[in-house]
Amino acid sequence: MTTAGERHGIKGRRKILQADVPGRPNHAIHFWEIKSKPGSTVERLERAYLNTLAAVDLAESIGKQIAADNRYTEQGRQGQHRNHILHQGVPVFHQGRRAISKAKQELDEMRNRLQLPKADPTDAAGAIARMEIRTWLRSLPQGERDKISRADDIDPQIRMAIIEKPAAMSGVAETHIGVLKDKALREAHGSLIDDIAELETAINVATSAVEAGRDSARIDTGLSPQEFNEAAAPIEAREQVPWLRKGKVVDLERGVMREPTEDELANGVEAPNLEEFNRLKAA
Incomplete structure (x- = not known):
């Protein structure tokens, strides 16, 4: 049955477990609200997110089935549930972590492509003109300088003169320079900036689920974080x-x-x- 959220493109839930259990942590996670493009890194992160929720739900269901099975002692139930989590859940969380790691590498590459526009280094006349603009800006009262640097229709040459040198060279406030740089980046790399923002969000959402899911599974095993990592390591290595x-x-x-x-x-x-x-x- 499709939920109201899913009809609006929202998937997942607010917490890693479907329902709170008295005395048991239920980590908060983020909803998935991104429309993923087929074959994209974001889609692979969405799959990691949803696979994690499915693995957590299956572990919870298996745990309930084992608890109701009178053939097992309490220790036997714990061992059976732990075995399921280690061999069925751990690979899912490991794959999720790999997808997130790959996405972070891609994000770094995208950020490295974000470069502010640079003036022509062979244009000596232009360099002198921009230096004179900075000298002129420094000579203005603060209010007039702010009015120029905040203008929506600021002259491109004035903007370049401001953003290519430290704030002390023009007297323009650092906050204003930051806004001017953001506008310049937006003009030069509009779609790339949007893609970076989307991928950052997808990584954060997927990470919230994968890490919460892995720790929730660890709690079900009754192992400490160190013990769980040691038990999971050889299983992850076989992936x-x-x-x-x-x-x-x-x-x-x-x-x-x-x-x-x-x-x-x-x-x-x-x-x-x-x-x-x-x-x-x-x-």
């Missing part, structure tokens, strides 16, 4: 992480490069060589 190079899978067993499946693309690690792949895989 196959595909090596991607230029968008292709490097299939070491067959000695070929081939097109990745959807899951391989989501969980793979892009690296130029095997040494870098092993380093990134272990990160």
Whole structure:
């Protein structure tokens, strides 16, 4: 049955468990409110988010079934539930973490492409003109200078003179310079800025669920964080992480490069060589 939220494109819930349990932590998470594009990193993060909720719900359901089974002692019930979580839940949380890690790398690459427009370094006359503009701005009373720097229709040459040098060179307030830089970035990289904001949000939402889900599962096992990490480590290590190079899978067993499946693309690690792949895989 479709919920009202889902009809409006909202998925998930406010807390990692569907309902509060007396005496048990129920971590807060974020709703998923992003419309994901098919095949995008955001869609892979959405899948990690929803898969995490499904894994948590399944663990809760299995726990209830085991608790109602009179064949087990209390210790046996705990062992059965723990076994399910470690071998069925841990891989899901691990895949979610991998998807988030990949998304963060992509986010860093996108941020590195954000560059303020720069003046032509060979234009000596333009450089002198902008220096004179800064000298003129410094000579103005603060109120007049603020009026110029806050103007919506500020002259592009005046804006460049302001943003290319430290605030002390023009006398313009740091806050005004920040606004001018944001406008310049928006003009130069409008869609990229929107994509960065969307990916940042998707990473935060997916992380809230994956980390809360993993810790909720850990609570069900009765293990401490250190004990849980130690028990999960060999299971996570067995999870196959595909090596991607230029968008292709490097299939070491067959000695070929081939097109990745959807899951391989989501969980793979892009690296130029095997040494870098092993380093990134272990990160």
